[in-house]
Amino acid sequence: xxxxxxxxRKTSSxxxxxxxxxxxxxxxxxxxxxARSYLAEKRRTANIYYGxxxxxxxxxxxxxxxxxxxxxxxxxxxxxxxxxxxxxxGPEAARLLSxxxxxxxxxxxxxxxxxxxxxxxxxxxxxxxxxxxSAAGDVTEDVIEVIRRTGRG
Numbered sequence: 116x117x118x119x120x121x122x123x124r125k126t127s128s129x130x131x132x133x134x135x136x137x138x139x140x141x142x143x144x145x146x147x148x149x150a151r152s153y154l155a156e157k158r159r160t161a162n163i164y165y166g167x168x169x170x171x172x173x174x175x176x177x178x179x180x181x182x183x184x185x186x187x188x189x190x191x192x193x194x195x196x197x198x199x200x201x202x203x204x205g206p207e208a209a210r211l212l213s214x215x216x217x218x219x220x221x222x223x224x225x226x227x228x229x230x231x232x233x234x235x236x237x238x239x240x241x242x243x244x245x246x247x248x249s250a251a252g253d254v255t256e257d258v259i260e261v262i263r264r265t266g267r268g
Contacts (some may be wrong), residue, residue: 138261164223173253174241176253177237185263196200222262222265223258225261236251
């Protein structure tokens with residue numbers, strides 16, 4: 116009888132360990148799925164500069180790198196890097212890039228609002244992910260004009 120109780124206790128303990136291990140695996144799979152979903156959404160929205168892909172009627176696209184390069188901050192950074200007066204990746208470079216990105220975001224928003232666009236996306240992203248039948252004009256040059264118009268601020 117004592118032997119049966121001992122076997123029953125070992126079996127119960129083994130089953131508890133198996134259930135615990137399964138719970139951990141299931142939890143890890145769920146966390147992994149949530150993380151992948153979050154990262155995919157983050158990548159997707161990183162290519163949307165104005166508006167929402169969930170609801171738009173008048174889309175446009177831009178080449179963000181060209182917009183950055185058109186800012187006074189980016190030009191200043193490039194000059195400082197050429198003269199080796201600023202460290203690539205250092206705090207001053209990061210500040211100038213951040214200021215350039217802010218200027219680009221403001222210019223995109225201004226242009227979109229002035230011209231009735233409700234979505235502005237990265238051109239390469241739009242080419243890959245645009246809904247069928249949705250055309251978006253490239254307004255990069257127009258947004259560069261807004262950047263030049265706003266000048267140094």
